[in-house]
Amino acid sequence: MPKRSMMQDDPLEDFERRTITLAGVSKVVYVGGSGPAVIVMTEMPGISPHVARFARWVRDAGFTVYMPSLFGRDGAVAGAEEGAAVFQRACISAEFRAMAANQSSPVTKWLRSLARLAHGECGGPGVGAIGMCFTGNFALTMMLEPSMLAPVLSQPSLPLNDPAGIEIAPEEVRAVRERLEREDLTVLAYRFAGDKFCMAQRFAAYAEALGDRFIGRVLSDSAANRSDLSPFFQRYVTTPHSVVTAHLIDEVGQPTIAARDEILAFFKRRLSAADS
Template sequence: MTKRNMNEDDPLDDFDARQITLDGVTKKVYVTGSGPGVIVMTEMPGISPHVARFSRWVRDAGFTVYMPSLFGRDGAVPDAEEGVAVFKRACVSAEFRAFAANESSPVTAWLRALARLAHQECGGPGVGAIGMCFTGNFALTMMLEPAMLAPVLSQPTLPLNDPGGIEMAPGELVAVKQRLDREDLTVLAYRFKGDRFCTAQRFAAYAEALGERFVARELPDSAANRETPPFFAKVVGSPHSVVTAHLIDEAGQPTVAARDEILAFFAQRLGRLAQQE
């Protein structure tokens, strides 16, 4: 993969920007690659160069990436002022449940439909998905779609007002747990130990709800990249984004090991041998 400057806006010119209409709702989705489908859901405040880089890693491992534009300015380096404005708009959007424990964000219904479409278009046993930050829990709710086989939760932050809450309707959570048991599936989840948005209490709540099906990884704060875009430096203010802004792209780093584990998880669940760079 060609190295790109993470401090410059990304033109996303190696993605096919598609307008996809599902259930009467149209969203832009950036698509690239071949092989089984993997849905990459952006963190706040949008599809940054770091999020696009992660999508390219997934693509280069042998998958078709579907990266929906859910908020923010696509390809932009996360600026503090602009990022806060995007965050505030998302918090009051009807598509999200930023402050509601025990409720699923309405946008997850559209994302489940996207998973069905990705499976139809790409074939294979099913699709994978990763949610990050604001979208972190969405991959779990998407397990209500039978095509979804490989859910990854990276620093799930919702609900914002309940550190130990789960942003998912109780009945849906029970249904997902039953499916995980029935089909012998697991959920991978990642956070930094000092993350003030994705807390240890939240991971404990997931573990209580899902039992051994919830496979948690907690990275030391020392593993986080200290050189981050303004939004993360000035607004987030703690280690947070495991496979994007706080990833240190060097061999032997814990964040790179987390990335590689996620790629291997997709490969194992979706029946694809990951390609080596």
């Protein structure tokens, strides 16, 4: 994959820009690649060059990427004020439950439908998904869709006002745990040790809810990239946070690259034809 600047807007020209309507709701989705489907859900404040880079890594590993536009300006390096405005709109949007523990964001119903559609289009045993930051927990709720087989939670940050809360309804998390145990599936999750948005209490809550089906990885703060950060990140994300995007160090041997590679291997293992 050619190197691109993370400090310039990404035109996303190597993805197909589709408008997908599900249950009467239309969203733009960037699609590219071939093979089993993986849904890449953006972190706040939108599909940044860092998020697009990760999506390309997934695509180039042998998957069809579906990257829905959920908020923000697609491909943008967000300014501090622009990013803050996106964040504020998302917090009051009816699609998200930013401040409520034990509730699932309504947008996850649309995302489950997207997984079903992607599985029908791409075939294979099922679908993978990764959520990041604001969308970090969504891949877990998406496990209510039978086609979802490989959920990854990267720095899940909701609910914002309860470090020990998880953003999924109790009856849904019970259903997900039953499915994980019944089908011998697992959930991968990542955070930095000093992340102020996704703290140790949250991973403890996931472990309590999901038992040994939850595999949480905690990276040292020293493993985080501190350069080439957008103005939004420089002002508002002041601790290591984005494991596979903004705070990833793109060098061989780095812990964040190891995390990326583990995620890609997880998708390959769960979505290979041998597992069907």
